[in-house]
Amino acid sequence: MKHLLTKCICAVLFTLITATGFTQIQNAHKVKPALFAKLPGTIKCTAAELNKFFAVAQGQSANVAFDNTLKTNGVITSNLAKFKNLQSLAIKLPEYNNAIFALSKINDENNNIIYSGRIINQMNSDAYELKKISADQYQLVKINLDDILQDCGHL
DSSP states (O other), rough: OOOHHHHHHHHHHHHHHHHHHHHHHHHTTOOOOOOSSSOOEEEEEEHHHHGGGGOOTTEEEEEEEETTEEEEEEEEEEEEEEEETEEEEEEEGGGGGEEEEEEEEETTTTTTEEEEEEEETTSSSSEEEEOOOSSSEEEEEEGGGGGGOOOOOOO
């Protein structure tokens, strides 16, 4: 009888622990909404369009318009040139759930200008990453944030 009671208590405890763990895993993997669902997978832009943002001072408004598909306004939250070959800025986009358009202008060793950037909000499942396709042409390519950001909420 004593062994039967011990086995029953162990079975109940095991069931409770398993159910609690399963619930925590389910809550940690909540589906994030897509922020750019209505926009295409790629948006074309030029180096000249990207360069214009670097002339806008921190706190000023910036008109973000690429390829007749992405059209919005934002505010330059930072515009820093920490090194002579690197200038970085961030544009907050209120229309897109305060996503941040982070953009950097890099002068390489041959004095070529290269742009690098992303439009991202960690509360959403998608983002855009800037890719160079030719000397003066770039594309914002839609990416899945879960592929690049690890959710540490369940650790």
